Amino acid sequence: MSATLLATVARTAVPRIALRRVLALDAVVTAGNGLAYAVFSAPLGRLLGVGATTLFGLGLFLTAYGAGVGLLASRSRTPALPVKFVIEANWAWAALSLVSLFTWLSPTTAGAVWIPAQALTVASFALLQQLALRSTGSGGQ
Numbered sequence: 001m002s003a004t005l006l007a008t009v010a011r012t013a014v015p016r017i018a019l020r021r022v023l024a025l026d027a028v029v030t031a032g033n034g035l036a037y038a039v040f041s042a043p044l045g046r047l048l049g050v051g052a053t054t055l056f057g058l059g060l061f062l063t064a065y066g067a068g069v070g071l072l073a074s075r076s077r078t079p080a081l082p083v084k085f086v087i088e089a090n091w092a093w094a095a096l097s098l099v100s101l102f103t104w105l106s107p108t109t110a111g112a113v114w115i116p117a118q119a120l121t122v123a124s125f126a127l128l129q130q131l132a133l134r135s136t137g138s139g140g141q
Helices: 003-010 015-039 041-048 052-073 080-102 109-135
Strands: none
Touching: 015 041, 015 052, 015 080, 015 109, 041 052, 041 109, 052 080, 080 109
């Protein structure tokens, strides 16, 4: 996912709408990724060099998390505290993804490309969400 696409989705004169759009896109990408991990854990595990059981568990978690973010995005007024939680969780996910490359995973070449790419995508969501939240006047620090 490119930064240009993310910025285009977030572009609006109404900060609340930008925040909801970025949360909604995060929800779709996260839940979609989670479903793919859960349903195709064995072949994706082989492709990425990640255990199928680990990928299945991550898939279930991401699907549920994505649904929660989607629920948050569907609210006309998104409360700041849950949004801050999503932002922090996204930063943590991005960091842990990179740490996992050097600590407990032995990815294939595809995995060594995929893991940092998805970490960058998640970090981009966190940054855009943080900026949008700050623009709403709800904080974000």
